[in-house]
Amino acid sequence: MKPLLTALLLAAGSAHANPVTMEDQSQLKVPDAQAQPRFVPPAEGELPDNAFGKMVREGHALFVDTRRLMPEAVGNGMNCSNCHLDQGRMAHSAPLWGAYPMYPAYRKKNDKVNTYAERIQGCFQFSMNGKPPAADSPQMTALSVYSYWLSTKAPTGVELAGRGYPEVAPPAGGYDFTRGQKVYLEQCAICHGKQGEGQKVAGEYVMPPLWGRDAYNWGAGMHRINTAASFIKYNMPLGRPGSLSDQQAWDVAAWINRHERPQDPRLVEGSIEKTRLKFHANDGVNLYGQKVEGVLIGQGTGH
Incomplete structure (x- = not known):
């Protein structure tokens, strides 16, 4: 045996x-x-x-x-x-x-x-x-x-350096939407558009949208502010990874993920609150099912 x-x-x-x-x-x-x-x-x-x-x-x-x-x-x-x-x-x-x-x-x-x-x-x-x-x-x-x-010659079951998106600890003062919007307009909008709509050439996206109907949905890992902050910190702006501070990465990730996007396909009985409790309440830092400036986040782009 x-x-x-x-x-x-x-x-x-x-x-x-x-x-x-x-x-x-x-x-x-x-x-x-x-x-x-x-x-x-x-x-x-x-x-x-x-x-x-x-x-x-x-x-x-x-x-x-x-x-x-x-x-x-x-x-x-x-x-x-x-x-x-x-x-x-x-x-x-x-x-x-x-x-x-x-x-x-x-x-x-x-x-x-x-x-x-x-x-x-x-x-x-x-x-x-x-x-x-x-x-x-x-x-x-x-x-x-x-x-x-x-993965040729990579070891099996071993976490290699460079795997995933390295964690960026949350700033002591938390994140700020206003600062995040400023960072976005200065550093991100040139590629992803002022309204997060991405860029198209001949009808095809050459730069992906970050919110709206053609972006990742509310079930995607990137909807977590902490995950998006880690990706942004180590990979963005394109060609200049690491140029943003941890605070800027968290701020701009929060700004991006306060915008609507397609609904979580795991929606429970048509209820945002039931979906939040089941899938989002303990899933990192996210805004799904919360109210921001009086607006319920997570309604999806169909609303």
Whole structure:
């Protein structure tokens, strides 16, 4: 009997005596935000000229041009590469090489052990406000193969430096919408538009919208102010990561996430309050179901 199978059977037999604690990957953790990433994903020139290489290229194309190539699965103006920069390669931007080797994993978000395919399906449902492709679909296979290839020689089950979005601690004085609006207009609007509408060329988004009907929905991880602040701090403005202070990152993340966006697809009995209590009350720092300046946040762009 193989050692791994033996260990699993022994663990199952003693489950009551030694309960297994499964890692929650609802929010990615980073072992050391200051650690210099050492893992280097393979270069495109290393791809073999065979069926495997062809599928990796297909996955890459879907990853960077998702909205156009998978219109049946994407319900907004996003591509996978909008949140996972440099084609899923960039450290501190939830790179695929940091994610693929960590699955299967338990996620509190859906209270189950997720396969990597299920994790991607979640991105389609929430970040892309769409309809997840089937786990055994050609598109899902290609995206998974692309992720696998970027993870070539990465250790399995080890949190590599550069994985996820490094945590940015909340400022002592909290966040401020007014300051956030100022930062947004000065640093973000040139790409994402004054009203968060993004930019289009020939009818296709070249810069993603940050709020409104074509943005990520209220179930996406980026709706958390703390998650958005971490992404912004380490990746934005484009080409100048780290140029904003922690305070500015939190302020502008709060400003972005006080605006309406598509409804959480997990809406409970048509009730924002029931949805808030079930899914948002203990999910980081977010505004869903709260009133800001007398306006209920989380009504969705259909209201």
